[in-house]
Amino acid sequence: MKVTFSNSDGKQMSSRLREVLAAILLLVLAVSIVGQSALAHAEQLISLRNGMVLRGIYLEVPSMNQNAASAAGESGIQNRPIWVVDDGLRRTYVHRRGMVAAEPRDVPDLHERIEFFQPVPDGGEQVASIGQALGVTPFNEFGRRRLTVRGPSGSPFPILQGITELTAKYAKVEALKTDDSINLDMRIATSSISSDQLRNIFRRNTDPKNVDARLNVVRFFAESERYADARRELVRILDEFPESSDLKPIV
Structure with missing residues (x-):
């Protein structure tokens, strides 16, 4: 197998090696952040008969109409042939008997999940x-x-939005109070x-004196496969916190 490394001459690393290094980086960062505790959200892996594997939170529903979720708790198991799998960014509908190959398997969601406070309305029209x-x-x-x-009348209608949750896969954007x-x-x-x-958002919303919070940003960029950004943030941490010299090998 031929492997090439990225350097100043512009040579590119193989995609497989990139994946391996990313996995090592995430593992070392997870071990290095001492005292950090995170609650892992449970997700499910659902294998389909065509070989595809879906990952997310699934719900059994009776149909694909907009009231299916509310009706799911009212109908028996035999009346809920549709599974909807929500991975946070999209919802995938599958027919349980015709498409699912095996029972769902629980897996922990270890991805970095960062929340931001935004003035979202307590009420309002859905x-x-x-x-x-x-x-x-x-985004500012x-x-x-x-x-x-x-808008309904055909004229422009502005909506002020804010990021309330951010992961490597998706950003949850909600309408704000107006x-x-x-x-x-x-x-x-x-x-x-x-x-x-993203850098501007993190610098505004992250305590610059909190090493753990700063390392969360590094992990987020690494999970997002923005390795240059992850390295840049990690170098800044090492410059500002000399006592974190044990992180130098990761750079």
Whole structure:
């Protein structure tokens, strides 16, 4: 097997080696963060007959209509042939008898999950769908942006949104309090947010004197496969906290 390494000459590392190094980095970081405790959320692995494997939280529902989730608890097991698997970013519907190959297996969710406080409304109208998107601004340092959609009358309707939860896979973006508050929970791929925006958000919302919180940011960038950003943040930690010299081999 031919393996090439990335260096100043622009040579690229093989994808397999990249995966191995990423796994080692995450393992060492997990061991290095002393005193950190995290509650692992349980997820399930669901194997399908076509060879695909779905991962997420699953729910048995009687049908695919919008009231299926509420009706799931009222119907018997024989009346819930559809499984919906929610991985946080998307929902996948499968037919239990025709598509599922084996019973779900519980697996711990060890991915970094970072929460941010945002002034979300306590009440307001629940939005089931929104109109055509007309424009969106980048996220600012507070993790907020303005989404403009076409309103019911056809005129532009602005929605102020804020990131309330961030993982390597998705960002949970909710509508914030305004004069016309609404309840809107959107999920967007984290890969769609630039590194510059993410760094600004973390620097605004992370205690610069808390090493564990700073290392959480490093782990997040590593899980997101943004290795240059992870290295940059780790170097900054070593410069500002000389007592963390045991982390130098990770760089």
